[in-house]
Amino acid sequence: SQQGEEDPQALSIQEGENATMNCSYKTSINNLQWYRQNSGRGLVHLILIRSNEREKHSGRLRVTLDTSKKSSSLLITASRAADTASYFCATDSNTGKLIFGQGTTLQVKP
Amino acid sequence: DAMVIQNPRYQVTQFGKPVTLSCSQTLNHNVMYWYQQKSSQAPKLLFHYYDKDFNNEADTPDNFQSRRPNTSFCFLDIRSPGLGDAAMYLCATSSPLAGGLTDTQYFGPGTRLTVL
Numbered sequence: 741s742q743q744g745e746e747d748p749q750a751l752s753i754q755e756g757e758n759a760t761m762n763c764s765y766k767t768s769i770n771n772l773q774w775y776r777q778n779s780g781r782g783l784v785h786l787i788l789i790r791s792n793e794r795e796k797h798s799g800r801l802r803v804t805l806d807t808s809k810k811s812s813s814l815l816i817t818a819s820r821a822a823d824t825a826s827y828f829c830a831t832d833s834n835t836g837k838l839i840f841g842q843g844t845t846l847q848v849k850p
Numbered sequence: 851d852a853m854v855i856q857n858p859r860y861q862v863t864q865f866g867k868p869v870t871l872s873c874s875q876t877l878n879h880n881v882m883y884w885y886q887q888k889s890s891q892a893p894k895l896l897f898h899y900y901d902k903d904f905n906n907e908a909d910t911p912d913n914f915q916s917r918r919p920n921t922s923f924c925f926l927d928i929r930s931p932g933l934g935d936a937a938m939y940l941c942a943t944s945s946p947l948a949g950g951l952t953d954t955q956y957f958g959p960g961t962r963l964t965v966l
Contacts, residue, residue: 773954782854782940782957783893828892838955840892 744772744829744841752847759816761844763829764809772805772812773830773838783828786814819848853877854958856941862964863931871926871961873941882924883955884916885940893940899924928963936965 747762763772771790775783787803789796789812796803802815816823826843854875863869873882880901885893897906899918913935915927928935942955 771953780938780960780962782856782959783942783955785954785956788954837895837898842892843890
């Protein structure tokens with residue numbers, strides 16, 4: 741069964757705007773990760789946030805984690821056309837493996 | 851640069867004709883994974899090797915097999931591809947801490963499999 745679910749499924753914004761994607765999960769986790777996938781390519785790891793962390797930054801990326809609500813958000817600030825991609829959250833399951841959400845497809849228009 | 855390499859990037863095979871996809875890594879990671887990803891879907895774990903130990907997912911069809919002859923290489927064999935096996939196949943590696951499997955994974959570019 742799916743652990744992470746993402747919202748929205750698709751997002752279209754103008755260059756320079758901020759993009760926010762959300763991920764909800766069902767069971768307790770040790771960590772949550774975000775990955776980016778450009779069309780027809782493999783996944784690239786963006787950020788890992790552990791269950792005892794509430795917020796993490798990496799360049800223009802900001803990830804928050806609310807374990808009480810079992811949710812996480814990924815914020816991309818000052819978006820660029822090159823940010824156009826699918827973004828997946830991944831959580832560890834009770835079997836110790838990563839379970840990926842269905843992803844959010846982000847389109848950044850120049 | 852240390853990386854995960856998949857060959858070929860695009861593979862076309864015929865219905866029922868065996869096919870092998872390859873993955874190599876220069877990261878010296880002890881875990882290697884194979885995922886299947888269909889269009890607009892999440893990657894689905896097929897199996898993984900933790901060193902030489904093979905771990906099959908319960909819902910992975912018997913049609914899918916894997917070999918890991920050494921630390922650097924891992925192969926995905928599809929014995930009799932069906933039309934439903936057309937997908938992107940992703941190889942990933944990790945070097946998990948404390949024996950877990952949930953730390954950062956490093957992905958190859960994928961192999962797009964077409965079944966005619």
